[in-house]
Amino acid sequence: MSTKYIFVTGGVTSSLGKGIISASLAKLLQARGYSVTIQKLDPYINVDPGTLNPYEHGECFVTDDGAETDLDLGHYERFLNTPTSQANNVTTGKVYQTVINKERKGDYLGKTVQVIPHITDEIKRSITRLGNLGTYDVVITEIGGTVGDIESLPYIEAVRQFRYEQGPGNSLVIHLTLIPYLSAAGELKTKPTQHSVKTLQSQGIQPDILVCRSEYHLSEGQKKKIALFCNINDDSVIESLDAETIYDVPLMMQEQKLDTVVLNKLNLERRDEPDLTTWNEFLKRYKNPKRTVRIALVGKYVELPDAYKSIQEGLVHAGVANEAAIDVVSIHSEELNDENVHTALEGMQGIIVAPGFGRRGIEGKISAIRYAREQRIPFFGICLGMQCSVIEFARNVLHLEGANSSEMDENTPHPVIDMMEEQKAIKNLGGTMRLGAYTCEIKDETLAHGVYGRTEISERHRHRYEFNNAYLEQFDSAGMKGTGINPETGLVEIVEIPDHPFFFGVQFHPEYRSTVANPHPAFVNFIGAVVKEQEAVVVE
Numbered sequence: 001m002s003t004k005y006i007f008v009t010g011g012v013t014s015s016l017g018k019g020i021i022s023a024s025l026a027k028l029l030q031a032r033g034y035s036v037t038i039q040k041l042d043p044y045i046n047v048d049p050g051t052l053n054p055y056e057h058g059e060c061f062v063t064d065d066g067a068e069t070d071l072d073l074g075h076y077e078r079f080l081n082t083p084t085s086q087a088n089n090v091t092t093g094k095v096y097q098t099v100i101n102k103e104r105k106g107d108y109l110g111k112t113v114q115v116i117p118h119i120t121d122e123i124k125r126s127i128t129r130l131g132n133l134g135t136y137d138v139v140i141t142e143i144g145g146t147v148g149d150i151e152s153l154p155y156i157e158a159v160r161q162f163r164y165e166q167g168p169g170n171s172l173v174i175h176l177t178l179i180p181y182l183s184a185a186g187e188l189k190t191k192p193t194q195h196s197v198k199t200l201q202s203q204g205i206q207p208d209i210l211v212c213r214s215e216y217h218l219s220e221g222q223k224k225k226i227a228l229f230c231n232i233n234d235d236s237v238i239e240s241l242d243a244e245t246i247y248d249v250p251l252m253m254q255e256q257k258l259d260t261v262v263l264n265k266l267n268l269e270r271r272d273e274p275d276l277t278t279w280n281e282f283l284k285r286y287k288n289p290k291r292t293v294r295i296a297l298v299g300k301y302v303e304l305p306d307a308y309k310s311i312q313e314g315l316v317h318a319g320v321a322n323e324a325a326i327d328v329v330s331i332h333s334e335e336l337n338d339e340n341v342h343t344a345l346e347g348m349q350g351i352i353v354a355p356g357f358g359r360r361g362i363e364g365k366i367s368a369i370r371y372a373r374e375q376r377i378p379f380f381g382i383c384l385g386m387q388c389s390v391i392e393f394a395r396n397v398l399h400l401e402g403a404n405s406s407e408m409d410e411n412t413p414h415p416v417i418d419m420m421e422e423q424k425a426i427k428n429l430g431g432t433m434r435l436g437a438y439t440c441e442i443k444d445e446t447l448a449h450g451v452y453g454r455t456e457i458s459e460r461h462r463h464r465y466e467f468n469n470a471y472l473e474q475f476d477s478a479g480m481k482g483t484g485i486n487p488e489t490g491l492v493e494i495v496e497i498p499d500h501p502f503f504f505g506v507q508f509h510p511e512y513r514s515t516v517a518n519p520h521p522a523f524v525n526f527i528g529a530v531v532k533e534q535e536a537v538v539v540e
């Protein structure tokens with residue numbers, strides 16, 4: 001079977017949830033036995049989002065093969081439970097970089113290099129790269145931005161050409177729009193959707209399906225009206241109401257028959273109804289928790305929930321696995337210090353210290369970790385969070401005054417976290433960290449071994465600094481152990497304090513690997529430890 005292509009565009013406003021709609025449709029097709037992948041084309045000029053501040057664009061997601069990508073790829077993986085790769089996220093910057101490199105090599109043989117055809121050709125190559133692997137029945141391509149934006153024009157044009165070249169029945173376009181409710185008029189308004197579809201039509205694309213985000217149900221009459229004015233079949237106007245959780249969206253789309261409409265239009269067999277047993281089981285447990293636990297998430301980008309998206313979702317998955325609702329309390333690390341930490345963290349049953357870069361907020365993170373260590377509260381440190389736990393231990397247990405990471409203080413007398421050798425000569429910031437999946441060996445009879453139940457794991461990385469092995473023995477004899485080691489480099493990947501209910505720091509990012517079908521064991525065991533402590537308190 002040759003690969004079919006689905007494009008998802010957005011109209012009227014941004015933030016309508018194209019990523020969740022794409023992931024939900026993919027889930028439904030996957031649950032019918034089709035192999036599906038999703039890619040995102042982002043119209044900005046950064047070559048990847050790795051250099052973007054989380055305030056700009058939320059979390060940067062990392063794939064096994066070391067791509068720094070848009071956070072929507074995290075949704076794709078969490079929904080589908082299949083890994084994405086470099087090819088699943090392409091930006092305008094990357095497209096231009098490829099074209100310009102070819103031009104410098106002389107590949108265009110003296111031709112004038114132009115947006116059409118050279119940029120659009122390169123976009124089309126990005127679209128087919130996944131399809132050409134031969135492993136996917138369906139490739140869903142989400143086009144970032146909003147139709148009508150200047151920067152998305154080359155993408156829309158590439159999709160137009162692509163559809164022409166592929167012929168009918170091999171691809172379709174789903175346009176996601178907003179139907180606003182005007183409370184003064186007491187009405188849902190379809191006009192912005194009509195305009196947005198007209199814009200798309202004027203660029204040569206007739207959408208096949210409209211998914212309409214709305215706060216209220218659309219009447220049959222309203223759907224018919226939208227269908228008539230936008231040239232869409234009646235069964236292809238789908239409403240998408242606000243959901244209680246993103247994990248409800250596949251079911252909402254199934255109820256509206258989005259999957260069958262798609263299969264019909266692509267001339268694909270319907271096969272059996274989607275098998276959503278695991279998904280439904282997950283939702284049932286999610287909505288019927290037996291207990292609630294309060295977890296502090298200490299970070300410096302806490303104003304923006306998307307900045308720690310994968311951690312938030314990892315907690316959701318781990319909560320479900322433990323039949324616990326998780327009340328995540330975001331705490332700004334810049335506002336914490338040794339004096340106020342007791343009040344600020346009072347009542348927290350578990351503490352996560354988040355990843356991050358730079359000096360800002362670091363001392364607050366260290367105070368939070370000291371509190372967790374001394375008060376014996378389950379602690380989970382991720383990347384910078386793990387590094388801060390090493391600094392805290394160095395200062396307060398080993399009494400190494402002024403201990404720090406050389407990222408925060410170049411002249412520290414005790415660089416317990418130091419830059420990796422291979423990083424020292426690198427000047428560029430983009431794509432130069434230690435990125436992607438690396439193997440880690442786990443020592444027997446450790447917390448790490450209990451968590452993973454294995455001696456060899458693979459986890460994704462995104463950092464420049466490392467535990468400084470010159471201090472390893474001192475840490476070890478004072479009670480902080482390095483229990484996960486990279487077998488090739490000897491770098492410490494996991495630290496733990498055995499004499500503590502749960503004190504676990506990881507140099508890598510387990511959150512990128514947690515999915516609905518496979519909640520990450522580090523998150524599951526952390527929440528498990530929190531629940532155990534909570535039950536112990538109740539019994540007392």
Ligand code: GLN
Nearest residue numbers: 355356383384463464465
């Ligand atoms: N800033 C730290 C480093 O580069 C930690 C990075 C992170 O938390 N992702 O090593």
